[in-house]
Amino acid sequence: MYTYNEFDEAFVRSRVAQFRGQVERRLDGSLTEDEFRPLRLMNGLYLQLHAYMLRVAIPYGTLDSAKMRQLAYLADTYDKGYGHFTTRQNIQYNWPKLGDVPDMLSALADVEMHAIQTSGNTIRNVTSDHFAGAAADEIADPRPVAELLRQWSTDHPEFQFLPRKFKIAITGSPTDRAVTKAHDIGLRMVRNDAGEAGFEVIVGGGLGRTPMVGKVIRDFLPQADLLPYCEAIVSVYNLLGRRDNKYKARIKITVHENGLDKIRELVEARFAEIRPAFSGVDQKHLAAIEAQFAAPAFKQAETEAFDKAYDADPVFRSWADTNLTAHKAEGYAIVTVSLKAHGETPGDATSDQMRLLADLAKQYAHDELRISHEQNVVLPHVHKSDLPALHAALRGAGLGTANVGLASDIIACPGMDYCALATARSIPVAQKIAERVDALKIEHEVGALKIKISGCINACGHHHVGHIGILGLDRAGVENYQITLGGDGTETAAIGTRTGPGFAYDEIVPAIERLLLAYLEERESPEETFLETYNRTGMAPFKTALYGEEQGGRARAA
Incomplete structure (x- = not known):
């Protein structure tokens, strides 16, 4: 894990002191809200429906455990005892008082954390595969490269006022667990014909009001060229991107309007121009960063305790089947801790839960935790012999739900409960869907399913790439929920297709239930997933389930 050096410490502390002065001037009236707005956004502070919201960066x-405990401390001291983990692997506090924010930032600096560039038209928090450094299918740990990108982009003098916000995601595996094709730049580690590791580089992905799947600008880029190539992409976008219309300012529109070939030509020219200036300095710095991401000293132990618990305890077995993922080290597993207990707010964790997770990470997981873009917490390195005790501790804190990857493991934005941009509620819909599938006792039978909910067209809930996507809108003052099907956030990324007319707030949960029951009727075998069934059958049977035979028949005819 990366540890701050003297420069990092001084930089973050100076930003805290600078912002403290800006807050004082806002509170005494020296700064108007309009004058203060760009200053607070540079430090991750938003003004939401009911209060300020502070978004804290959790890079990649x-x-x-020390960082997690400090997040719990902030929740207790300055908020209402909880925090909300987001699809950008950050944490948000929804109730801070403006005068307390500098103290919050100072407390974050005490554990080498900050809120810099978690907002604004700049390069945001670099996200990564939440199984990085642990996954059995991984080519290499991408986090050192993510850290290099973080350092390069932080306070970059050329990229602080881009046409629009800019997001980068990276995965070290051919299996995309970082939704790279829905980012401004997506980086997916691959091997070339010679077996060398490098990156597939994707540009122009994004969701929101104009969802687009990113396009491959380079099939294979050597790692040594990655940083100057990313700089070339952002440089071209910074000059070419539109500033006359914020809805057309993202790089996805720049690529769409100019064409991939022209963008590639401009990027390659800029890359050739700036590449010599790097002269290997970035690679020397990367080597120093990589030394801080060495794998932990994995222990050697028998797995008999795991095997006995798996055979004897059906509750443990269910959890192990859904919440564990194969680890690269023999005898180990990756544990995903669900923050989606049925009926709870997706992504929320109480301060007590955070402290428990910190304790468990220290005791069982080599003192490492990850936040996933799916709003769960990951303990990446747990020996199987420790899993029964870990599971028992999680269950006691309401964190033992066996639903990772299932219908109730829903991504949901804060929606109209908190967000000033939202046009509909997201959290209550997610809660009611989870409660309904639990009551029906069908989610394990349904199996792998990604349901994602957004409360407005900005798509913070990633609904476009949900197997079932739900978009909440305002229709003449009434909440209306559109459904999309067939979205995919993996390496085979696809934007979901709208089913038809939307549903009222009290109709959306029954509509989702009908979709799930239709899938169980239509699938050819229990092994065929919802997405596979949809791709095989098309929209027709699901449209019939939602709207009746007439519209389903029209879908078949089309």
């Missing part, structure tokens, strides 16, 4: 989703 990685933290240790």
